Amino acid sequence: MKPILPLFLFLLVLVAVGVLAQGITHKRPPQVTLDAPTKRKLVEKAVTLKAGDSFQTVTNALGKPTTDTNYGDDWHILEYHIQIWEGAYGEDAEFLKIRLDKSNRVISIWVRAELK
Numbered sequence: 001m002k003p004i005l006p007l008f009l010f011l012l013v014l015v016a017v018g019v020l021a022q023g024i025t026h027k028r029p030p031q032v033t034l035d036a037p038t039k040r041k042l043v044e045k046a047v048t049l050k051a052g053d054s055f056q057t058v059t060n061a062l063g064k065p066t067t068d069t070n071y072g073d074d075w076h077i078l079e080y081h082i083q084i085w086e087g088a089y090g091e092d093a094e095f096l097k098i099r100l101d102k103s104n105r106v107i108s109i110w111v112r113a114e115l116k
Contacts, residue, residue, distance in 0.1 A: 033083045036115075039094075042080065043113050046096045055104035062096070075101050082113050 034042065045061045058078060059065070065078035082094035097110040 039082050039113060040115055042082065042096065043111055043115060046080075046098075046109060046111055049098070049106055049109055051106050051108070053106040055100060058098050058100075058106065062098075065098075073102055075099055075107065 042062060049058060049061060055078075062078075062080055066081040067079045068076060069079065070076040076099075078098040078100065080096040080098075082096065094113040095110075096113070099107045099109075101107050
């Protein structure tokens with residue numbers, strides 16, 4: 001019975017290494033992706049926005065956001081997903097984020113996208 005335990009542990013380590021290597025070497029297809037012309041138009045519209053623009057101005061220019069997250073009474077963020085991978089921690093995500101104050105006016109704009 002003793003030889004089975006080392007063999008079992010060896011196989012367990014091989015499986016764990018295989019799972020880790022697969023996540024490192026292979027990129028999954030994105031869950032959300034916009035084609036290049038749509039991405040470019042969205043980014044071009046976003047860079048025309050400026051601090052003080054209203055919520056209505058933002059949504060007229062960019063459309064309905066993917067998410068609208070409220071962070072209390074002080075501010076909230078409109079997020080437009082451009083390309084998102086499952087389990088992404090930001091390094092693989094492309095997005096637009098518009099931060100609005102409690103009066104629904106633009107405070108800041110973040111753009112993270114690769115335009116080709």
